[in-house]
Amino acid sequence: MERTNDISLAVAYVNVQDLAALLAVVVYGARHEHIAEKLGMDTAQVSEAINRAAAVLRHPSSTAVLSSYLDSVLIDSRLRSFIKKFKVEERLAPVCEQCGRTYAAGPRLHSRRGRPRRFCSNACRQKAYRTRSAAAR
Numbered sequence: 001m002e003r004t005n006d007i008s009l010a011v012a013y014v015n016v017q018d019l020a021a022l023l024a025v026v027v028y029g030a031r032h033e034h035i036a037e038k039l040g041m042d043t044a045q046v047s048e049a050i051n052r053a054a055a056v057l058r059h060p061s062s063t064a065v066l067s068s069y070l071d072s073v074l075i076d077s078r079l080r081s082f083i084k085k086f087k088v089e090e091r092l093a094p095v096c097e098q099c100g101r102t103y104a105a106g107p108r109l110h111s112r113r114g115r116p117r118r119f120c121s122n123a124c125r126q127k128a129y130r131t132r133s134a135a136a137r
Helices: 002-011 016-026 032-039 043-058 060-069 077-085 088-092 122-136
Strands: none
Touching (some): 016 032, 016 043, 016 088, 032 088
């Protein structure tokens, strides 16, 4: 499969921690604060890591390879093994602010409007609202 080998080569030049931060934002929709906590960085370093990874992937040599993937998402075996080896999904998946469980944020491949999700469900969102309202009284 030439397509998967091409994308693996494009990703191979990205620093591991930078790639983890970029994947956390793009795939999982994680907030910079959450990424900073999980990777042991501060939010400024997270922003720099994401910018570095994006810059490497925007390089003309990578752009030619990745341009065919803009309409479809492809996670090849090397990228999947990276995600599994460094436990990217476990470490960087968003965490509900009410119950503390991780939840699937869904692919964030196209920019969404509004704020990122903070709760895993409407029930947790409502429970957090009731807790805040009771504390304000």
